[in-house]
Amino acid sequence: MDKEKIDEITGLFRETIRKAIEEGNIEKIIAKDAVTFFYNKSRFPGIVYRLRNLELAMLLFDSGSVICTGAGREEFVVNAKDRLIEKLKEFDINLKSEPTIKLQNIVASTMFYPKINLDMFADYDENTEYEPEQFPGLIYKIAEPKTVMLVFRSGRIVITGAKSVKFAIEASRMTKKAIVDAKALIHE
Known part of the structure:
Protein backbone atom coordinates (compact mmCIF):
# COMPACT_ATOMS: atom_id res chain seq x y z
CA MET A 1 0.00 0.00 0.00
CA ASP A 2 1.64 3.26 -1.05
CA LYS A 3 1.62 6.54 0.86
CA GLU A 4 -1.18 7.99 -1.29
CA LYS A 5 -3.49 5.06 -0.45
CA ILE A 6 -2.68 5.38 3.27
CA ASP A 7 -3.40 9.11 3.11
CA GLU A 8 -6.62 8.39 1.17
CA ILE A 9 -7.81 5.80 3.71
CA THR A 10 -6.95 7.94 6.71
CA GLY A 11 -8.53 10.97 5.06
CA LEU A 12 -11.76 9.04 4.44
CA PHE A 13 -11.84 7.80 8.02
CA ARG A 14 -11.10 11.27 9.39
CA GLU A 15 -13.91 12.76 7.29
CA THR A 16 -16.35 10.02 8.33
CA ILE A 17 -15.48 10.47 12.00
CA ARG A 18 -15.65 14.30 11.74
CA LYS A 19 -19.15 14.07 10.22
CA ALA A 20 -20.21 11.49 12.79
CA ILE A 21 -19.09 13.75 15.63
CA GLU A 22 -20.93 16.74 14.14
CA GLU A 23 -24.09 14.65 13.75
CA GLY A 24 -23.69 12.90 17.10
CA ASN A 25 -23.41 9.47 15.44
CA ILE A 26 -19.90 8.47 16.51
CA GLU A 27 -21.19 5.51 18.55
CA LYS A 28 -23.05 4.16 15.51
CA ILE A 29 -19.95 4.38 13.32
CA ILE A 30 -17.77 2.65 15.91
CA ALA A 31 -20.38 -0.03 16.70
CA LYS A 32 -21.11 -0.73 13.03
CA ASP A 33 -18.19 -3.11 12.59
CA ALA A 34 -16.54 -2.94 16.03
CA VAL A 35 -13.45 -1.81 14.15
CA THR A 36 -11.14 1.13 14.74
CA PHE A 37 -8.40 2.50 12.53
CA PHE A 38 -5.60 4.66 13.93
CA TYR A 39 -2.98 6.56 12.01
CA ASN A 40 -0.47 8.97 13.48
CA LYS A 41 2.71 8.92 11.43
CA SER A 42 4.63 10.87 14.08
CA ARG A 43 4.09 7.97 16.51
CA PHE A 44 3.96 4.90 14.23
CA PRO A 45 4.76 4.40 10.51
CA GLY A 46 1.58 2.50 9.63
CA ILE A 47 -2.14 2.14 10.17
CA VAL A 48 -3.35 0.24 13.23
CA TYR A 49 -6.54 -1.69 12.47
CA ARG A 50 -8.03 -2.83 15.77
CA LEU A 51 -10.76 -5.48 15.94
CA ARG A 52 -12.14 -5.25 19.45
CA ASN A 53 -14.38 -8.32 19.33
CA LEU A 54 -11.35 -10.46 18.40
CA GLU A 55 -9.07 -8.51 20.75
CA LEU A 56 -6.32 -8.20 18.18
CA ALA A 57 -4.71 -5.56 16.01
CA MET A 58 -3.36 -5.59 12.49
CA LEU A 59 -0.51 -3.25 11.60
CA LEU A 60 -0.62 -2.13 7.95
CA PHE A 61 2.60 -0.79 6.45
CA ASP A 62 3.15 1.08 3.20
CA SER A 63 5.36 -1.82 2.03
CA GLY A 64 2.17 -3.88 1.82
CA SER A 65 3.04 -6.11 4.76
CA VAL A 66 0.56 -6.63 7.56
CA ILE A 67 1.43 -7.85 11.05
CA CYS A 68 -1.26 -9.36 13.25
CA THR A 69 -0.71 -9.14 16.99
CA GLY A 70 -2.70 -10.30 19.98
CA ALA A 71 -4.52 -13.18 18.28
CA GLY A 72 -5.31 -15.93 20.74
CA ARG A 73 -5.90 -18.49 17.98
CA GLU A 74 -4.87 -18.97 14.37
CA GLU A 75 -8.49 -18.83 13.17
CA PHE A 76 -8.74 -15.29 14.62
CA VAL A 77 -5.96 -14.24 12.23
CA VAL A 78 -7.82 -15.72 9.24
CA ASN A 79 -11.05 -14.00 10.33
CA ALA A 80 -9.24 -10.68 10.80
CA LYS A 81 -7.55 -10.99 7.38
CA ASP A 82 -10.92 -11.60 5.71
CA ARG A 83 -12.49 -8.62 7.49
CA LEU A 84 -9.56 -6.39 6.53
CA ILE A 85 -9.91 -7.38 2.86
CA GLU A 86 -13.64 -6.57 2.98
CA LYS A 87 -12.95 -3.22 4.66
CA LEU A 88 -10.34 -2.33 2.02
CA LYS A 89 -12.85 -3.21 -0.74
CA GLU A 90 -15.24 -0.65 0.76
CA PHE A 91 -12.59 1.93 -0.12
CA ASP A 92 -12.03 0.54 -3.63
CA ILE A 93 -8.73 -1.06 -2.68
CA ASN A 94 -8.63 -4.47 -4.35
CA LEU A 95 -5.79 -6.88 -3.82
CA LYS A 96 -4.09 -8.49 -6.81
CA SER A 97 -3.88 -11.87 -5.08
CA GLU A 98 -5.04 -13.63 -1.92
CA PRO A 99 -2.67 -12.75 0.94
CA THR A 100 -0.82 -15.62 2.56
CA ILE A 101 -0.52 -15.98 6.30
CA LYS A 102 2.88 -16.86 7.71
CA LEU A 103 3.13 -17.64 11.40
CA GLN A 104 6.46 -16.21 12.57
CA ASN A 105 6.40 -15.73 16.32
Missing part, protein backbone atom coordinates in the same frame (compact mmCIF):
# COMPACT_ATOMS: atom_id res chain seq x y z
CA ILE A 106 4.12 -17.14 18.97
CA VAL A 107 4.17 -15.60 22.43
CA ALA A 108 2.55 -17.71 25.13
CA SER A 109 2.66 -18.04 28.88
CA THR A 110 2.31 -20.82 31.39
CA MET A 111 2.42 -21.16 35.14
CA PHE A 112 4.67 -23.50 37.10
CA TYR A 113 2.99 -23.53 40.48
CA PRO A 114 5.90 -23.86 42.88
CA LYS A 115 7.93 -20.68 43.02
CA ILE A 116 11.31 -20.79 41.33
CA ASN A 117 14.73 -19.99 42.79
CA LEU A 118 16.13 -18.05 39.84
CA ASP A 119 19.67 -17.88 41.29
CA MET A 120 19.80 -21.67 41.51
CA PHE A 121 18.45 -22.11 37.99
CA ALA A 122 20.94 -19.56 36.62
CA ASP A 123 23.84 -21.40 38.27
CA TYR A 124 22.64 -24.75 36.90
CA ASP A 125 22.23 -23.93 33.21
CA GLU A 126 24.68 -21.98 31.04
CA ASN A 127 21.89 -20.96 28.63
CA THR A 128 20.49 -18.54 31.20
CA GLU A 129 20.94 -14.83 31.81
CA TYR A 130 19.88 -13.42 35.15
CA GLU A 131 20.55 -9.88 36.26
CA PRO A 132 17.86 -9.02 38.83
CA GLU A 133 19.03 -5.39 39.07
CA GLN A 134 18.11 -4.91 35.40
CA PHE A 135 15.16 -7.28 34.89
CA PRO A 136 13.18 -9.34 37.42
CA GLY A 137 13.05 -12.44 35.24
CA LEU A 138 15.59 -14.99 34.14
CA ILE A 139 16.16 -15.34 30.39
CA TYR A 140 16.48 -18.98 29.31
CA LYS A 141 17.44 -19.69 25.70
CA ILE A 142 16.60 -23.02 24.11
CA ALA A 143 18.37 -23.98 20.87
CA GLU A 144 15.78 -26.47 19.60
CA PRO A 145 12.99 -25.49 19.23
CA LYS A 146 14.56 -22.04 19.01
CA THR A 147 12.77 -20.10 21.73
CA VAL A 148 13.50 -17.65 24.52
CA MET A 149 11.81 -18.15 27.86
CA LEU A 150 11.30 -15.47 30.49
CA VAL A 151 11.13 -17.24 33.83
CA PHE A 152 9.87 -15.39 36.91
CA ARG A 153 10.19 -16.28 40.60
CA SER A 154 6.39 -16.49 40.87
CA GLY A 155 6.42 -19.50 38.53
CA ARG A 156 5.19 -17.55 35.50
CA ILE A 157 6.98 -18.50 32.28
CA VAL A 158 6.63 -16.46 29.07
CA ILE A 159 7.52 -18.30 25.86
CA THR A 160 8.70 -16.18 22.91
CA GLY A 161 9.92 -16.95 19.41
CA ALA A 162 8.10 -20.26 18.88
CA LYS A 163 7.16 -20.93 15.26
CA SER A 164 4.19 -23.12 16.17
CA VAL A 165 1.96 -23.98 19.12
CA LYS A 166 3.60 -27.42 19.19
CA PHE A 167 7.05 -25.82 19.61
CA ALA A 168 5.75 -23.49 22.34
CA ILE A 169 4.41 -26.48 24.30
CA GLU A 170 7.65 -28.42 23.78
CA ALA A 171 9.75 -25.45 24.96
CA SER A 172 7.54 -25.07 28.03
CA ARG A 173 8.01 -28.74 28.94
CA MET A 174 11.77 -28.51 28.42
CA THR A 175 11.98 -25.42 30.64
CA LYS A 176 9.97 -27.03 33.43
CA LYS A 177 12.18 -30.14 33.25
CA ALA A 178 15.35 -28.00 33.43
CA ILE A 179 13.96 -26.17 36.50
CA VAL A 180 13.22 -29.49 38.23
CA ASP A 181 16.65 -30.90 37.26
CA ALA A 182 18.28 -27.76 38.72
CA LYS A 183 16.40 -28.37 41.98
CA ALA A 184 15.32 -24.74 41.70
CA LEU A 185 11.80 -25.20 43.07
CA ILE A 186 10.91 -23.31 46.22
CA HIS A 187 8.73 -25.43 48.49
CA GLU A 188 7.04 -23.16 51.00
Whole structure:
Protein backbone atom coordinates (compact mmCIF):
# COMPACT_ATOMS: atom_id res chain seq x y z
CA MET A 1 0.00 0.00 0.00
CA ASP A 2 1.64 3.26 -1.05
CA LYS A 3 1.62 6.54 0.86
CA GLU A 4 -1.18 7.99 -1.29
CA LYS A 5 -3.49 5.06 -0.45
CA ILE A 6 -2.68 5.38 3.27
CA ASP A 7 -3.40 9.11 3.11
CA GLU A 8 -6.62 8.39 1.17
CA ILE A 9 -7.81 5.80 3.71
CA THR A 10 -6.95 7.94 6.71
CA GLY A 11 -8.53 10.97 5.06
CA LEU A 12 -11.76 9.04 4.44
CA PHE A 13 -11.84 7.80 8.02
CA ARG A 14 -11.10 11.27 9.39
CA GLU A 15 -13.91 12.76 7.29
CA THR A 16 -16.35 10.02 8.33
CA ILE A 17 -15.48 10.47 12.00
CA ARG A 18 -15.65 14.30 11.74
CA LYS A 19 -19.15 14.07 10.22
CA ALA A 20 -20.21 11.49 12.79
CA ILE A 21 -19.09 13.75 15.63
CA GLU A 22 -20.93 16.74 14.14
CA GLU A 23 -24.09 14.65 13.75
CA GLY A 24 -23.69 12.90 17.10
CA ASN A 25 -23.41 9.47 15.44
CA ILE A 26 -19.90 8.47 16.51
CA GLU A 27 -21.19 5.51 18.55
CA LYS A 28 -23.05 4.16 15.51
CA ILE A 29 -19.95 4.38 13.32
CA ILE A 30 -17.77 2.65 15.91
CA ALA A 31 -20.38 -0.03 16.70
CA LYS A 32 -21.11 -0.73 13.03
CA ASP A 33 -18.19 -3.11 12.59
CA ALA A 34 -16.54 -2.94 16.03
CA VAL A 35 -13.45 -1.81 14.15
CA THR A 36 -11.14 1.13 14.74
CA PHE A 37 -8.40 2.50 12.53
CA PHE A 38 -5.60 4.66 13.93
CA TYR A 39 -2.98 6.56 12.01
CA ASN A 40 -0.47 8.97 13.48
CA LYS A 41 2.71 8.92 11.43
CA SER A 42 4.63 10.87 14.08
CA ARG A 43 4.09 7.97 16.51
CA PHE A 44 3.96 4.90 14.23
CA PRO A 45 4.76 4.40 10.51
CA GLY A 46 1.58 2.50 9.63
CA ILE A 47 -2.14 2.14 10.17
CA VAL A 48 -3.35 0.24 13.23
CA TYR A 49 -6.54 -1.69 12.47
CA ARG A 50 -8.03 -2.83 15.77
CA LEU A 51 -10.76 -5.48 15.94
CA ARG A 52 -12.14 -5.25 19.45
CA ASN A 53 -14.38 -8.32 19.33
CA LEU A 54 -11.35 -10.46 18.40
CA GLU A 55 -9.07 -8.51 20.75
CA LEU A 56 -6.32 -8.20 18.18
CA ALA A 57 -4.71 -5.56 16.01
CA MET A 58 -3.36 -5.59 12.49
CA LEU A 59 -0.51 -3.25 11.60
CA LEU A 60 -0.62 -2.13 7.95
CA PHE A 61 2.60 -0.79 6.45
CA ASP A 62 3.15 1.08 3.20
CA SER A 63 5.36 -1.82 2.03
CA GLY A 64 2.17 -3.88 1.82
CA SER A 65 3.04 -6.11 4.76
CA VAL A 66 0.56 -6.63 7.56
CA ILE A 67 1.43 -7.85 11.05
CA CYS A 68 -1.26 -9.36 13.25
CA THR A 69 -0.71 -9.14 16.99
CA GLY A 70 -2.70 -10.30 19.98
CA ALA A 71 -4.52 -13.18 18.28
CA GLY A 72 -5.31 -15.93 20.74
CA ARG A 73 -5.90 -18.49 17.98
CA GLU A 74 -4.87 -18.97 14.37
CA GLU A 75 -8.49 -18.83 13.17
CA PHE A 76 -8.74 -15.29 14.62
CA VAL A 77 -5.96 -14.24 12.23
CA VAL A 78 -7.82 -15.72 9.24
CA ASN A 79 -11.05 -14.00 10.33
CA ALA A 80 -9.24 -10.68 10.80
CA LYS A 81 -7.55 -10.99 7.38
CA ASP A 82 -10.92 -11.60 5.71
CA ARG A 83 -12.49 -8.62 7.49
CA LEU A 84 -9.56 -6.39 6.53
CA ILE A 85 -9.91 -7.38 2.86
CA GLU A 86 -13.64 -6.57 2.98
CA LYS A 87 -12.95 -3.22 4.66
CA LEU A 88 -10.34 -2.33 2.02
CA LYS A 89 -12.85 -3.21 -0.74
CA GLU A 90 -15.24 -0.65 0.76
CA PHE A 91 -12.59 1.93 -0.12
CA ASP A 92 -12.03 0.54 -3.63
CA ILE A 93 -8.73 -1.06 -2.68
CA ASN A 94 -8.63 -4.47 -4.35
CA LEU A 95 -5.79 -6.88 -3.82
CA LYS A 96 -4.09 -8.49 -6.81
CA SER A 97 -3.88 -11.87 -5.08
CA GLU A 98 -5.04 -13.63 -1.92
CA PRO A 99 -2.67 -12.75 0.94
CA THR A 100 -0.82 -15.62 2.56
CA ILE A 101 -0.52 -15.98 6.30
CA LYS A 102 2.88 -16.86 7.71
CA LEU A 103 3.13 -17.64 11.40
CA GLN A 104 6.46 -16.21 12.57
CA ASN A 105 6.40 -15.73 16.32
CA ILE A 106 4.12 -17.14 18.97
CA VAL A 107 4.17 -15.60 22.43
CA ALA A 108 2.55 -17.71 25.13
CA SER A 109 2.66 -18.04 28.88
CA THR A 110 2.31 -20.82 31.39
CA MET A 111 2.42 -21.16 35.14
CA PHE A 112 4.67 -23.50 37.10
CA TYR A 113 2.99 -23.53 40.48
CA PRO A 114 5.90 -23.86 42.88
CA LYS A 115 7.93 -20.68 43.02
CA ILE A 116 11.31 -20.79 41.33
CA ASN A 117 14.73 -19.99 42.79
CA LEU A 118 16.13 -18.05 39.84
CA ASP A 119 19.67 -17.88 41.29
CA MET A 120 19.80 -21.67 41.51
CA PHE A 121 18.45 -22.11 37.99
CA ALA A 122 20.94 -19.56 36.62
CA ASP A 123 23.84 -21.40 38.27
CA TYR A 124 22.64 -24.75 36.90
CA ASP A 125 22.23 -23.93 33.21
CA GLU A 126 24.68 -21.98 31.04
CA ASN A 127 21.89 -20.96 28.63
CA THR A 128 20.49 -18.54 31.20
CA GLU A 129 20.94 -14.83 31.81
CA TYR A 130 19.88 -13.42 35.15
CA GLU A 131 20.55 -9.88 36.26
CA PRO A 132 17.86 -9.02 38.83
CA GLU A 133 19.03 -5.39 39.07
CA GLN A 134 18.11 -4.91 35.40
CA PHE A 135 15.16 -7.28 34.89
CA PRO A 136 13.18 -9.34 37.42
CA GLY A 137 13.05 -12.44 35.24
CA LEU A 138 15.59 -14.99 34.14
CA ILE A 139 16.16 -15.34 30.39
CA TYR A 140 16.48 -18.98 29.31
CA LYS A 141 17.44 -19.69 25.70
CA ILE A 142 16.60 -23.02 24.11
CA ALA A 143 18.37 -23.98 20.87
CA GLU A 144 15.78 -26.47 19.60
CA PRO A 145 12.99 -25.49 19.23
CA LYS A 146 14.56 -22.04 19.01
CA THR A 147 12.77 -20.10 21.73
CA VAL A 148 13.50 -17.65 24.52
CA MET A 149 11.81 -18.15 27.86
CA LEU A 150 11.30 -15.47 30.49
CA VAL A 151 11.13 -17.24 33.83
CA PHE A 152 9.87 -15.39 36.91
CA ARG A 153 10.19 -16.28 40.60
CA SER A 154 6.39 -16.49 40.87
CA GLY A 155 6.42 -19.50 38.53
CA ARG A 156 5.19 -17.55 35.50
CA ILE A 157 6.98 -18.50 32.28
CA VAL A 158 6.63 -16.46 29.07
CA ILE A 159 7.52 -18.30 25.86
CA THR A 160 8.70 -16.18 22.91
CA GLY A 161 9.92 -16.95 19.41
CA ALA A 162 8.10 -20.26 18.88
CA LYS A 163 7.16 -20.93 15.26
CA SER A 164 4.19 -23.12 16.17
CA VAL A 165 1.96 -23.98 19.12
CA LYS A 166 3.60 -27.42 19.19
CA PHE A 167 7.05 -25.82 19.61
CA ALA A 168 5.75 -23.49 22.34
CA ILE A 169 4.41 -26.48 24.30
CA GLU A 170 7.65 -28.42 23.78
CA ALA A 171 9.75 -25.45 24.96
CA SER A 172 7.54 -25.07 28.03
CA ARG A 173 8.01 -28.74 28.94
CA MET A 174 11.77 -28.51 28.42
CA THR A 175 11.98 -25.42 30.64
CA LYS A 176 9.97 -27.03 33.43
CA LYS A 177 12.18 -30.14 33.25
CA ALA A 178 15.35 -28.00 33.43
CA ILE A 179 13.96 -26.17 36.50
CA VAL A 180 13.22 -29.49 38.23
CA ASP A 181 16.65 -30.90 37.26
CA ALA A 182 18.28 -27.76 38.72
CA LYS A 183 16.40 -28.37 41.98
CA ALA A 184 15.32 -24.74 41.70
CA LEU A 185 11.80 -25.20 43.07
CA ILE A 186 10.91 -23.31 46.22
CA HIS A 187 8.73 -25.43 48.49
CA GLU A 188 7.04 -23.16 51.00
